Amino acid sequence: MSATTALRSGSARRALPGLGLSLGVTLSWLGLIVLIPLAALVIKPWSLGLAGVTAVLMDDRVQAAFRLSFGAALLAAIISLPLGLLFAWVITRYRFPGRRLLDALVDLPFALPTAVAGLALTALFANNGWLGGPLAEAFGWQIAYRPVGVLIALIFVALPFMIRSVEPVLRDLTLEGEEAAATLGATRAQTLRRVVLPALAPALITGFGLGFGRAVGEYGSVIFIAGNMPMSTEIAPLLIVVKLEQYDDAGAAAVGLAMLVLAFVILLALNVLQRRLRRGRA
Amino acid sequence: MTVEIEAVTRDFGTAATPALRGVSMTLRQGEFVALLGPSGSGKTTLLRILAGLDFPDAGRVLIGGRDVAQVPARARNVGVVFQNYALFRHLTVFENVAFGLRVRPRAKRPDNAEIARRVQELLALVQIPELESRYPEQISGGQRQRVALARALAIEPQLLLLDEPFGALDALVRKEVRRWVRGLHDRLGITSILVTHDQEEAMEMADRVAVMEEGRIVQFDAPHSLLDAPASAFVASFVGDANRLTGSVNGGRLGIEGLGAFDADGLPDGRTDVFVRPDEVRVVPPREGLTPGIVEWSRQADRGRWKILVAVSEHRLEGYAEQPIERGAPCAVELQAMTVFGAQGERVSLSGRLAANSAMPGV
Amino acid sequence: MSVATEDPPWARRLLVTLAILLGIAIFLAPLAAIFTEALRRGLAPALEAIAEPDALAAMRLTLLVAAIAVPVNAIGGVAASWAIAKFDFAGKRLLVTLIELPFAVSPVISGLVYVLIFGAQGWFGGWLREHDIQIIFALPGLVLATTFVTFPFVARTLLPLMQEQGREEEEAAATLGAGGLQTFFRVTLPNVKWALLGGILLCNARAMGEFGAVAVVSGHIRGATNTMPLHVEILYNEYMFVGAFAVASLLALLGLVTLGAKALLEYWTARPMGVEA
Numbered sequence: 001m002s003a004t005t006a007l008r009s010g011s012a013r014r015a016l017p018g019l020g021l022s023l024g025v026t027l028s029w030l031g032l033i034v035l036i037p038l039a040a041l042v043i044k045p046w047s048l049g050l051a052g053v054t055a056v057l058m059d060d061r062v063q064a065a066f067r068l069s070f071g072a073a074l075l076a077a078i079i080s081l082p083l084g085l086l087f088a089w090v091i092t093r094y095r096f097p098g099r100r101l102l103d104a105l106v107d108l109p110f111a112l113p114t115a116v117a118g119l120a121l122t123a124l125f126a127n128n129g130w131l132g133g134p135l136a137e138a139f140g141w142q143i144a145y146r147p148v149g150v151l152i153a154l155i156f157v158a159l160p161f162m163i164r165s166v167e168p169v170l171r172d173l174t175l176e177g178e179e180a181a182a183t184l185g186a187t188r189a190q191t192l193r194r195v196v197l198p199a200l201a202p203a204l205i206t207g208f209g210l211g212f213g214r215a216v217g218e219y220g221s222v223i224f225i226a227g228n229m230p231m232s233t234e235i236a237p238l239l240i241v242v243k244l245e246q247y248d249d250a251g252a253a254a255v256g257l258a259m260l261v262l263a264f265v266i267l268l269a270l271n272v273l274q275r276r277l278r279r280g281r282a
Numbered sequence: 283m284t285v286e287i288e289a290v291t292r293d294f295g296t297a298a299t300p301a302l303r304g305v306s307m308t309l310r311q312g313e314f315v316a317l318l319g320p321s322g323s324g325k326t327t328l329l330r331i332l333a334g335l336d337f338p339d340a341g342r343v344l345i346g347g348r349d350v351a352q353v354p355a356r357a358r359n360v361g362v363v364f365q366n367y368a369l370f371r372h373l374t375v376f377e378n379v380a381f382g383l384r385v386r387p388r389a390k391r392p393d394n395a396e397i398a399r400r401v402q403e404l405l406a407l408v409q410i411p412e413l414e415s416r417y418p419e420q421i422s423g424g425q426r427q428r429v430a431l432a433r434a435l436a437i438e439p440q441l442l443l444l445d446e447p448f449g450a451l452d453a454l455v456r457k458e459v460r461r462w463v464r465g466l467h468d469r470l471g472i473t474s475i476l477v478t479h480d481q482e483e484a485m486e487m488a489d490r491v492a493v494m495e496e497g498r499i500v501q502f503d504a505p506h507s508l509l510d511a512p513a514s515a516f517v518a519s520f521v522g523d524a525n526r527l528t529g530s531v532n533g534g535r536l537g538i539e540g541l542g543a544f545d546a547d548g549l550p551d552g553r554t555d556v557f558v559r560p561d562e563v564r565v566v567p568p569r570e571g572l573t574p575g576i577v578e579w580s581r582q583a584d585r586g587r588w589k590i591l592v593a594v595s596e597h598r599l600e601g602y603a604e605q606p607i608e609r610g611a612p613c614a615v616e617l618q619a620m621t622v623f624g625a626q627g628e629r630v631s632l633s634g635r636l637a638a639n640s641a642m643p644g645v
Numbered sequence: 646m647s648v649a650t651e652d653p654p655w656a657r658r659l660l661v662t663l664a665i666l667l668g669i670a671i672f673l674a675p676l677a678a679i680f681t682e683a684l685r686r687g688l689a690p691a692l693e694a695i696a697e698p699d700a701l702a703a704m705r706l707t708l709l710v711a712a713i714a715v716p717v718n719a720i721g722g723v724a725a726s727w728a729i730a731k732f733d734f735a736g737k738r739l740l741v742t743l744i745e746l747p748f749a750v751s752p753v754i755s756g757l758v759y760v761l762i763f764g765a766q767g768w769f770g771g772w773l774r775e776h777d778i779q780i781i782f783a784l785p786g787l788v789l790a791t792t793f794v795t796f797p798f799v800a801r802t803l804l805p806l807m808q809e810q811g812r813e814e815e816e817a818a819a820t821l822g823a824g825g826l827q828t829f830f831r832v833t834l835p836n837v838k839w840a841l842l843g844g845i846l847l848c849n850a851r852a853m854g855e856f857g858a859v860a861v862v863s864g865h866i867r868g869a870t871n872t873m874p875l876h877v878e879i880l881y882n883e884y885m886f887v888g889a890f891a892v893a894s895l896l897a898l899l900g901l902v903t904l905g906a907k908a909l910l911e912y913w914t915a916r917p918m919g920v921e922a
Binding site: 036037086093096123130159216264 | 665668718725731749752753754759764792796826850856874875889890893896897901908
């Protein structure tokens with residue numbers, strides 16, 4: 001083999017320069033900021049031993065907090081399904097005065113700092129608030145400082161994800177499919193159920209996953225309206241803060257790790273469901 | 283500048299067969315060569331290797347006698363006109379053409395006045411001096427192509443590579459631009475390689491055409507040689523129009539179902555591919571001793587010449603007649619020449635004498 | 646829209662009315678509540694709360710934290726997008742997933758992880774104490790937690806655009822003699838500048854408004870480690886509602902300005918950017 005023959009495979013060489021530098025920067029950035037710290041989260045709880053971690057997680061207060069956080073987040077994501085569909089449908093399909101404003105408003109929870117949102121929701125739903133007042137008077141409902149307050153805050157957080165996941169799919173969905181269904185004799189309701197809804201299903205699952213994922217870890221929007229009573233309105237992220245204040249780093253890490261693992265399991269299940277749906281269609 | 287490509291192999295590992303399997307060819311100084319082949323035959327991969335945008339797994343490439351294995355794209359001085367032109371969308375036409383001059387190392391960079399002079403010269407050369415302050419999205423496809431060419435020429439390349447440069451143009455403009463590019467080549471004398479899947483384009487523009495099939499060059503020849511002496515059945519079917527038939531040889535006689543038998547000395551027994559150019563199929567009114575057929579359609583081709591599709595038993599043959607023949611009417615065909623490829627790829631060209639004397643009804 | 650795909654008028658009216666009412670209740674009312682509460686006693690007390698020394702210190706700190714975290718994530722995001730969009734290498738999909746990971750993590754956990762490393766009981770806690778270096782309950786901790794939380798923003802806005810634009814222009818630049826940095830600054834960067842600006846704006850808005858992550862690492866030392874959102878919390882917990890809502894109004898304005906700028910950028914570039922975080 002002559003000296004000038006390419007000894008390395010052609011794929012090992014790059015025409016554009018800069019991969020080494022950019023990948024080096026990327027990996028340092030990712031490693032230092034994200035991966036090493038997350039590794040600490042994975043390792044730290046075990047300083048308590050398996051029994052210690054189990055004890056932390058089996059504690060009644062921890063169990064109650066997990067039930068509230070995961071239950072309310074799932075419920076918020078479920079409620080976001082019809083609400084998100086409504087907003088996305090109205091924004092993409094109808095023309096009415098104020099449509100663009102409504103479209104812009106939907107992004108608000110993304111842009112509003114969480115503590116600000118928390119304060120605002122508390123002011124609204126307190127017994128003397130614009131919404132809390134009438135509800136208390138008319139129905140005797142108390143929202144702030146109750147689990148339902150947590151739910152309201154999480155809907156506020158999760159809903160935009162649902163809307164923004166469904167909206168582009170709905171926009172790209174050509175009317176041809178619906179027209180074809182109509183020419184084949186389907187009623188409007190049949191068309192929606194058999195043509196439109198199946199097409200939206202993957203996006204609905206995506207929105208559900210994003211909304212749930214964000215809601216389950218949400219802190220700022222929730223703690224002001226929640227009341228933070230142990231066993232009743234205390235969310236799991238708050239428990240981490242409480243444990244840190246008691247200098248129980250390992251306990252806090254155990255709660256954090258359990259939250260992450262549980263959330264990933266749920267998101268993974270959604271992912272599998274979504275893949276099944278996609279494959280079923282292909 | 284001469285270009286020597288020696289046994290170049292490239293396997294992306296993504297397809298069943300490698301993109302290039304031992305490609306060798308040599309280009310003479312100032313030559314215009316076309317790489318012709320269907321998509322996936324490896325022609326663009328070869329072009330990218332020449333440009334330094336991809337690298338061979340084995341083999342070598344010499345440009346102007348120098349091995350370019352260790353020369354990166356930016357130091358090769360090879361001009362490339364990309365398939366979709368790859369114009370810089372955020373730069374004006376002027377700045378697109380000036381780009382190659384502006385990125386030169388300071389010592390070799392011309393000053394602004396010189397750059398302006400050179401760019402204007404190039405834009406005049408490609409006949410779009412008025413577009414210099416436009417952006418790529420504001421000009422037509424044909425104009426973009428000229429900008430891409432001017433940009434590639436600005437670096438005074440020793441080799442010019444054109445990757446399907448006419449594909450994005452509509453048919454009307456294409457023919458004209460083809461002639462103009464070839465004229466430009468003749469004036470500038472830059473060794474050029476054109477990648478195309480359009481055989482008409484390759485045959486019209488190139489001094490020599492390399493026909494590629496599945497990562498190999500199957501024939502590298504002047505256009506007329508590809509037509510007169512195709513190296514394989516693939517070349518015969520890909521280049522030029524041809525009626526493709528199958529026959530079989532038995533004891534030096536070639537039999538084609540429904541068309542008769544022909545002398546075919548030198549062909550071993552077995553299955554054969556037979557190619558007959560429409561020009562070599564004479565269609566006449568029914569005549570004793572000629573193969574009979576039925577006219578399926580006919581239309582006037584030129585003055586005094588009609589293109590006819592004839593059904594002869596199972597075959598459909600395209601040929602020419604010197605008078606119109608009605609659809610559905612009986613006729614006769616006379617094969618004046620054919621190219622036959624034997625089972626092992628041996629080629630025999632049969633001329634008109636052989637074809638005419640041997641129509642044997644009933645074979 | 647054809648007749649066949651049109652919903653009956655009563656249904657349209659019902660859905661639109663419902664959406665508008667819910668939109669007002671869910672999205673508009675909270676926004677209005679912030680400004681109303683801030684101005685409950687008039688403009689003067691609100692302005693006073695904002696001009697108060699602790700509030701000003703919180704603003705300075707918020708700006709400082711963002712001024713470090715945002716450039717770090719911009720540089721990382723640009724490098725990652727360039728590597729992923731312009732080259733092929735093993736593990737690309739995993740890399741994309743890892744970059745998005747911080748969005749899937751609770752903000753509180755984003756702060757917690759740094760406490761586990763740099764806190765008193767952390768991996769480097771002893772060493773830091775010996776050398777008298779403060780990371781948790783100090784500026785470095787705030788910066789780290791904020792960087793973690795805002796990590797994916799820039800990469801996320803740039804990457805889809807860069808992938809869509811492909812490599813052809815960079816390859817053309819290479820054949821014309823441009824080197825790596827020349828290609829980046831003359832070809833790649835100008836093509837993505839608006840998306841980069843959008844990503845930076847979104848990253849900045851989140852960095853300045855982040856609450857959960859910094860709450861964990863701050864220690865709430867007034868005038869020293871309180872960012873604006875933390876200052877809001879303290880005021881609120883001390884029943885200084887006008888002050889809390891006044892500072893919150895500033896943060897809400899920041900969010901509104903960011904949304905407006907994003908809308909403007911999307912209008913210019915005719916390309917959605919996405920704000921999901």
